Amino acid sequence: MFNLLFLALFTLTATGAPAADKTYEYIVVGSGPGGGPLAANLAKAGHSVLLLEAGDDQTQNVNVSIAANFLLAGNDPATRWDFFVKHSDNATRESNYRRTTWRKTDGSFYVGTDPPAGAKRLGIYYPRAGTLGGCAMHNGCLTMNPNDADWDAIANITGDSSWSAKNMRKYLIQLEHVNYLLNSTIHGHNGWLEMTMLDPGYQSSSDAKTIMQLAAEGSGFSAEDTATLATRDMNGEQPNRDQLTGVFGGVSHMDPQGHRSSPGYYVRNTVRESKYPLTLQLNTLATKIIFDNGTTNPRAVGVEYLQGQSLYSADPRYNASDKGIPGRAFASKEVIVSGGSFNTPQLLKLSGIGPADELKKFNISVVVDLPGVGQQVADNYETSLLSLGARDVNSGNGVIYPVFLKTSAAKIRNIYMWCGSFSFEGFWPGFPEDYGPSQYECAIVHINPHSQAGSVMLRSADPRDVPDINLRFYQTGESEDLGALLEAVKWVRSVFSKVPSSLGPFKEKHPCPYPRSNCTDDEQKTYIKEQAYSHHVTSSCAIGADGDNLAVLDSKFRVRGVRGLRVVDASAFPKVPGAFPVLPTMMLSEKATEDILAEAGTL
Known part of the structure; x- marks a missing residue:
């Protein structure tokens, strides 16, 4: 009381x-x-x-308070602010975005490219959080x-x-209250922000262990290195840290509970x-x-x-x-x-x-x-390679593990991905789509892409009105950035292709949907360009x-x-x-x- x-x-x-x-x-x-x-x-x-x-x-x-409920938080009308953006000035390209959101005549949303009569195009959904704590709450x-x-x-x-x-x-x-590496002198232990390293699932999930080992091997390590890599500190003070790639431990702003x-x-x-x-x-x-x-x-x-x-x-x-x-x-x-x-x-x-x-x-x-x-x-570009296993994935506690890559033309690591038994394909009202217990994905983030041509413009002088937002993805550096993302997609595909039976073979949902196995580079780049999403x-x-x-x-x-x-x-x-x-x-x-x-x- x-x-x-x-x-x-x-x-x-x-x-x-x-x-x-x-x-x-x-x-x-x-x-x-x-x-x-x-x-x-x-x-x-x-x-x-x-x-x-x-x-x-x-x-x-x-x-909000339970970190694992973040998908619910992102869809909760008590916390969310609904922004809708454009990715370019090209109307044809915009119309090809598969998760385009429309307002139906009854006030509800339609998501897709074939809206009902009378629906008004809103654009590409970009949720923010209008609540105490801002977007760190969803x-x-x-x-x-x-x-x-x-x-x-x-x-x-x-x-x-x-x-x-x-x-x-x-x-x-100063701000860290780190709940891992408890005796470390390179981290803070008295700050206001609790930070915990996620369970990488190496012990709790046989499937996660198998795929993590393949990811380790795909980035130049041995399978035996994986257990150590899975607790590697991504916020450490390692020498030459911008060059470090492969599997890392995932750190989250949450307490150990x-x-x-x-x-x-x-x-x-x-x-x-x-x-x-x-x-x-x-x-x-x-x-x-x-x-x-x-x-x-x-x-x-x-x-x-x-x-x-x-x-x-x-x-x-x-x-x-x-x-x-x-x-x-x-x-x-x-x-x-x-x-x-x-x-x-x-x-x-x-x-x-x-x-x-x-x-x-x-x-x-x-x-x-x-x-x-x-x-x-500016914004990062995000895409993913989503597949379905030949059976349900033993995902332990729903573990997710991160991977850094440095693509061939990059001077430092430029790709961050997070992988696990989940589905994440961007944002739309009611996101994400659940493909069932056999889903497995690596979500791919291109760090610091070349283009920085977006704008936030007034629609009116009314402070209650939302601005007009056009992120203008790929306005410059398109070839380099799409090349890097495609290279990352191919890396993930090579890892997934080695998954043994009975979990494999994986059936890819995108960007090269099964049963096709011969998508051209241009086809995949078109998918990545048109279906890119972001939230940074x-x-x-x-x-x-x-x-x-x-x-x-x-x-x-x-x-x-x-x-x-x-x-x-x-x-x-x-x-x-x-x-x-x-x-x-x-x-x-x-x-x-x-x-x-x-x-x-x-x-």
Whole structure:
């Protein structure tokens, strides 16, 4: 009874009516992997912080709290925001996407390429999480420090050595609460983020053991090496780690009992301690950044918002007639935007920061003409090789193991894959499709592809409207990137072809569906190109060099051309960091904490 009362009090405090025009030292917009930890860290350093989150608190929702339920979390209307994107400007190519989503006349979804009469094309589904903790509350919890080269590239672009891989590792250690390698001195054990190495299934699943051994052999190791490889630390500090390939241990942001660890829990627990000046205001949609009246280098001094549940139209529970309660809050030091790669550029543009021509189109007064806002959007390319075994797969506890590859033209490892008895072919309402207990897949992620031509554009000046998003896959570097992905597919196929009976032979579902065995390279590349999917969007408000016209941020996360305004989320990365940006974004948040406190003189 006490716990229920405590939770009720917490929820009431977090979502109660706003105090009009109250001033805090810092306002943080968005509680995801960038904003949530930053708000908690600043409050723990003694600064008063208002954290605005458009969603509510779903930390007790078992779809969220149990990490293994991530597919349920991704489809849960209590947590999800439904975005729909394009992959190109080519209408024919877009029409070939097999999981295209349409809105039927009765309001429900149709998924496919032959919609019923009257259906409206929505596009390619791209779910985000509108809840306390952001997308770290519905993801698969895969937790990987990117290649060292990714961090070093930011240091080289900006001339700021604090972005070097060597220095960035300290932020990983700060946030880690590692539940493996318990005596290791290269990991952190006292941070806020629980990290656990998954059971690789080497002992619990004979089929997993067999296929893992074949994967080890296919990447230059022996079958006898597999048990050691299956516990290899992908977040270690090995020499020349960017060249390490083959099977690794899978690290996830969860505790050893399988409970999700994420910024949502870190923020919730910080508020519950009641000893830090952190105010969490849920169900609050930021609509505009308030600037002072200065004409030179205007200063961000506050945020306008609407309070109410499901006010953003991406929320499946959205009701256009519910207008919300308007409010304002002010910041004596800084406003920090952490809405994510779609919502952060939208909020900046609505506030007058962005390409002047686009803002004028919607009668938005230009505070600063910043052409890079919503441009150069990046994302990883993902595909998969999905097959059905000759019998049911003995999958143990549903284990998944990761593999790194370096394709022939790459200088460092450029393919990450996760393999196991599952089906994952991208996103659509109700995903994934279950092919039964004989399914086995390697999902393939191309790390840092060449093209970075996506955009996030306003549809209107209405802050409740979703932006127009076109990721423009393969706009540049198509030959190199499709070649790398096809090479990875062929590697997986070669491993699967060696699976012994009675599990084999595998019958491939795609990209070369059984009974065909002679798909041409061009046919497979066409499939990979047209059916690519993604969920790692970054770079829509990127950090860049002082002379870069498209750089939105400097190396300290400060928005160029204004004062008192920063962006701290995945939109800040100049390109996608590694295979999964969630851990890098949390590391980025730790770095931003240090930068902000140092500037405030309270480090």
